[in-house]
Amino acid sequence: MTDCYVTIIGGGVIGTAVAYELSQVIDNDTICLLERNRNFPGENQTARNSGVIHAGIYYDKLHSPLKAHLCVEGNRLLYQFCRDHNIPSNQTGKLVVATSAKEDEFLDYLLSRSQENGVPNVKKISGGQAGELEPNVKAYSALWVPTSGIVEPTSVIRKLRNLADLGEYFLLGTEVVDIIPQDEEFVVKASTIGTGNYEFSTKYVINAAGLHSDEIARMVNPGFPFEIFPVRGEFAKFYQSGGHLKVSRNVYPAPTFYRKPDGSDHLTVGVHLTPSFSAGLQGDFAQDKGLFQLGREITVGPLNRKKGDEVGKDDFGSDLAPPSGFLEKIKQYFPKIALDDLQLHQTGIQAVLANSKDFHIAPDEIHPNMINLVGICSPGLTSSLAIAKMVKDFLE
Numbered sequence: 464m465t466d467c468y469v470t471i472i473g474g475g476v477i478g479t480a481v482a483y484e485l486s487q488v489i490d491n492d493t494i495c496l497l498e499r500n501r502n503f504p505g506e507n508q509t510a511r512n513s514g515v516i517h518a519g520i521y522y523d524k525l526h527s528p529l530k531a532h533l534c535v536e537g538n539r540l541l542y543q544f545c546r547d548h549n550i551p552s553n554q555t556g557k558l559v560v561a562t563s564a565k566e567d568e569f570l571d572y573l574l575s576r577s578q579e580n581g582v583p584n585v586k587k588i589s590g591g592q593a594g595e596l597e598p599n600v601k602a603y604s605a606l607w608v609p610t611s612g613i614v615e616p617t618s619v620i621r622k623l624r625n626l627a628d629l630g631e632y633f634l635l636g637t638e639v640v641d642i643i644p645q646d647e648e649f650v651v652k653a654s655t656i657g658t659g660n661y662e663f664s665t666k667y668v669i670n671a672a673g674l675h676s677d678e679i680a681r682m683v684n685p686g687f688p689f690e691i692f693p694v695r696g697e698f699a700k701f702y703q704s705g706g707h708l709k710v711s712r713n714v715y716p717a718p719t720f721y722r723k724p725d726g727s728d729h730l731t732v733g734v735h736l737t738p739s740f741s742a743g744l745q746g747d748f749a750q751d752k753g754l755f756q757l758g759r760e761i762t763v764g765p766l767n768r769k770k771g772d773e774v775g776k777d778d779f780g781s782d783l784a785p786p787s788g789f790l791e792k793i794k795q796y797f798p799k800i801a802l803d804d805l806q807l808h809q810t811g812i813q814a815v816l817a818n819s820k821d822f823h824i825a826p827d828e829i830h831p832n833m834i835n836l837v838g839i840c841s842p843g844l845t846s847s848l849a850i851a852k853m854v855k856d857f858l859e
């Protein structure tokens with residue numbers, strides 16, 4: 464008899480979404496979740512991202528089939544979840560802006576990818592039409608992506624945690640330090656702040672440990688082949704102090720591509736503008752006909768730093784790019800902004816896979832009662848509820 468039927472490692476949006484999904488089909492007192500942060504939601508990818516609900520236009524089905532599918536499915540599920548539970552979200556739509564004929568070609572490429580992925584109602588529009596939607600944006604042409612939007616991520620995981628209702632089995636300040644596979648179960652060794660070390664047995668392990676999920680996977684199977692490299696995204700912000708800085712939708716530059724030797728495309732989404740919700744309304748958001756009101760703050764980012772630039776898994780703050788770095792990236796398509804308008808905002812670190820372009824979501828090859836969720840970088844927030852359903856299907 465095991466101590467705990469299902470053990471989830473990690474209390475970010477993926478771990479809490481899995482806890483919620485499983486609590487719909489098995490007794491919630493057979494599930495435990497271990498999160499090493501003392502506070503919830505604490506420091507993790509979920510609390511430090513752009514809050515964009517992606518539509519699914521960027522991912523190619525050949526090299527990123529899970530991202531291509533789960534983003535579109537997760538987009539639909541996340542809006543529905545936000546509507547059902549009164550969570551701050553707004554389907555703002557998004558403009559992907561080309562500033563030249565060369566960039567316009569990238570939009571055609573993205574348009575065909577959107578169609579392959581089944582993203583609804585994406586269309587190419589002229590610079591003039593883009594200007595009607597966003598008067599302060601300078602565009603040669605644009606893609607209009609109506610299913611993109613924004614969400615307040617910490618409200619999502621608070622709600623997921625409440626609905627999963629694991630009570631004392633949602634253990635904060637608890638780090639998994641080792642996992643020993645045995646014949647029919649696993650022995651999990653953990654350390655809780657203030658309590659010390661202990662161990663317990665479990666039938667299933669769900670590895671949702673974000674930046675550390677590759678290390679957790681190797682505790683069970685030292686030959687686990689994927690490795691995470693941390694990519695730090697830095698953000699700036701500005702306030703809409705006057706009509707010339709007004710932005711009402713997600714605004715992205717045309718992505719840049721290059722083709723890698725394996726035939727896959729390396730694509731950079733680029734430094735974008737993202738509206739936020741009204742400040743100071745945490746927990747009591749203003750709502751107007753199902754759409755939460757937008758605030759004055761616009762975030763700008765991410766500017767990405769990689770391991771090669773010596774950014775570790777916990778390095779949120781060293782050697783940050785100055786506001787001029789952000790201005791450089793956005794002035795082409797948002798020309799009325801000045802350096803003085805920008806100030807540094809926050810950073811977040813993504814769990815990107817070094818040797819794959821996709822999420823890795825699969826049972827371990829040697830111990831299939833462990834489900835690994837590794838490399839859940841963007842669009843992981845958007846995909847979270849669809850990922851949780853996939854985990855439930857594995858267990859079923």
Ligand SMILES: Cc1cc2nc3c(=O)[nH]c(=O)nc-3n(C[C@H](O)[C@H](O)[C@H](O)COP(=O)(O)OP(=O)(O)OC[C@H]3O[C@@H](n4cnc5c(N)ncnc54)[C@H](O)[C@@H]3O)c2cc1C
Binds near residue numbers: 498499500841842846
């Ligand atoms: C800068 C940035 C921008 C992004 N923008 C977007 C966006 O706009 N839209 C979108 O869809 N996605 C976006 N993402 C991606 C999204 O945030 C992530 O995919 C998602 O939050 C991943 O959730 P997670 O639960 O897997 O990981 P995390 O949120 O990182 O949670 C993992 C948890 O595991 C815990 N943990 C680790 N090791 C252990 C251990 N040994 N024992 C116990 N607990 C442990 C950690 O403390 C952490 O809380 C962005 C990410 C970043 C960083």
